Amino acid sequence: MDLYEKWNRYRTKIPPGRYLLKCVKAERANIWHEGKGGWGRSEKIIIWFEVVQGDHMGAVVPMFLTIGKNGRIAQGSKYFTSWCIANGLRRPLRNRLKEMPPSKFVNKVFEGEVVDVKPRWNNGAVQPEFFHYSRVDALYELIIGDPNS
DSSP states (O other): OOHHHHHHHHOOOOOSEEEEEEEEEEEEEEEEEEETTEEEEEEEEEEEEEEOSSTTTTOEEEEEEEOOGGGBOOTTSHHHHHHHHHTTSOOOSSSBGGGSOGGGGTTOEEEEEEEEEOOBOTTSOBOOGGGOEEEEEEEEEEEESOTTO
16 A cells, blocks of 8 residues: 555544654645635645654655646745755755656655644534544755755
């Protein structure tokens, strides 16, 4: 069972907070979700992290990052900020996905923030806790890894 299947089956739920997170995989994916204009697919980058320290060591937690149309990355986006951290706090030459590959994250350890996701029903009520899960919201610092790789 790959990481996505494992996470999709069990939807990892750990307490919110700061963790040391090792990137084990980064990929492009089309995600089906409800957005401002209704239901649809959008292309995202999913970065798969494994908690490497503490009581929840080994837990798999994803980070979902939006990319713009035609592979453009907005400079204020989470992807841009996270990628620059993985790149040793250096900006890319151009803010396009081909110059900012997701592979920049793989096999590096970051300090990051994990948050709870509490899905809601159509009427706005929060779904039961059974459906809640954790995701990485932000990367703060590159702890281990060569920014040039």
